[in-house]
Amino acid sequence: MSPAASEHHVAAFYRFAPFPDFAEWRAPAREVAEAGGLRGTLLLAPEGLNGTLAGTRSGLDAMLDFLGEDERFRELEIKWSLAECPPFARLKVRLKEEIVRMGVPAVDPTKIVGTYVAPEDWNALIEDPDVIVVDTRNDYEVAIGSFRGARNPGLASFREFPKWLESELVARDQPKVAMFCTGGIRCEKSTAFLKQVGVEEVFHLKGGILKYLEAVPEKDSLWEGECYVFDERVSVKHGLEQGSYELCWACGDPIDAADRASAQYEFGISCPHCFAHTTPQQKERFGQRVMQTELAESRGESHLGPQRTESKESAKSR
Numbered sequence: 001m002s003p004a005a006s007e008h009h010v011a012a013f014y015r016f017a018p019f020p021d022f023a024e025w026r027a028p029a030r031e032v033a034e035a036g037g038l039r040g041t042l043l044l045a046p047e048g049l050n051g052t053l054a055g056t057r058s059g060l061d062a063m064l065d066f067l068g069e070d071e072r073f074r075e076l077e078i079k080w081s082l083a084e085c086p087p088f089a090r091l092k093v094r095l096k097e098e099i100v101r102m103g104v105p106a107v108d109p110t111k112i113v114g115t116y117v118a119p120e121d122w123n124a125l126i127e128d129p130d131v132i133v134v135d136t137r138n139d140y141e142v143a144i145g146s147f148r149g150a151r152n153p154g155l156a157s158f159r160e161f162p163k164w165l166e167s168e169l170v171a172r173d174q175p176k177v178a179m180f181c182t183g184g185i186r187c188e189k190s191t192a193f194l195k196q197v198g199v200e201e202v203f204h205l206k207g208g209i210l211k212y213l214e215a216v217p218e219k220d221s222l223w224e225g226e227c228y229v230f231d232e233r234v235s236v237k238h239g240l241e242q243g244s245y246e247l248c249w250a251c252g253d254p255i256d257a258a259d260r261a262s263a264q265y266e267f268g269i270s271c272p273h274c275f276a277h278t279t280p281q282q283k284e285r286f287g288q289r290v291m292q293t294e295l296a297e298s299r300g301e302s303h304l305g306p307q308r309t310e311s312k313e314s315a316k317s318r
Helices: 022-035 057-068 119-126 158-170 185-196 208-215 280-298 312-316
Strands: 008-016 039-045 048-055 077-083 091-095 115-117 131-135 145-147 176-180 201-205 223-225
Touching (some): 008 057, 022 091, 119 131, 119 208, 176 208, 201 208
Parallel strands (some): 115 201, 176 201
Antiparallel strands (some): 039 048, 145 223
C-alpha cells in the first residue's frame, strides 16, 4: 500500500530501559498523543515502554520526538505500516508492572539478550538443520501463520513460555535456538531467559515478523499465512498489506472466509472457535449487542460495538 492510499499511519515501537520514573510520564505522554489526535495503546513500566499508536504521520512523529527527548528512548525499535481504516477506537496510556508480561522478575533484557539476526539473514539461519526454530507467540496467533518448520509451544499466554522452554530446550545439550515474534519484544525476554539459564546459542529475528514481511520479498519468503496484529486490521500480509482475517465479536479469535461460511458462524454471536463454548444466554446477549450497534448506525450515531480486550492474551488465559 502506498502512503497516498491511506492517512492512517501505524507505528509499533518498544524499548527496554531502566524506567523508575515511568509513572511521571503518563500525563505528559497522553497530552502529546491527544494533541496529535492519536489512538492506540502506550504501556509504561519500570522496564521500559511499549506502544502501538495510529493517526497522521505528523502526529506520530510528534509523539516519537517527545519520547526521544529522553536518551533512554532515542533508539526505539519502530515498525511503520498503514491501515485502510482507523485501527483503534480510543487512546490508552497505561502503567504496568511489565511492558510484556512474562512473570519472571529476574529476566532483564537490558543486561543480556540473544543475538539479533537481520530479516535478510533469517532464512539461512532457520534452514540450518541444527537450529531449533521456535514461535514465541500464543496459539491463536500461530494458527493463522508462521515460519515454515517452526515449533509451536501451544501457548495460551506468554506467561506459560518459561515453563515450556525449561522442559523442551534447557535440558538439551547446548541447542542452537532461533526465536521470533510479531515485533521483537517477546523475543527480547525469551532469549534473555534462555541465556540466563545457560543456553548459549540463542538468536532472534530483529524487528520481528513485521520487519521480515516488510523487508523480504514474497518470492523469497519462508513465511506461510498471515500475521496476527493487535488492532482492528486483525492480520497483515507481505508488504504489511492488510490481511483477510476478521475478528469474531464473541470470542475475539481471528476468523477467515471458511469460518464465516460455517453453519456455526453468526455475525457478532458465534464462530466455529467458540460456538460450543458459549451458553444460549451468552449468545442471546451477543445478539442484543449486535442489534444495539446496528440501531445506533441506522441513526447515524457513533457506536464502538464490542471492544477488543486490551490483551488477547488475557482473554485466552481466563
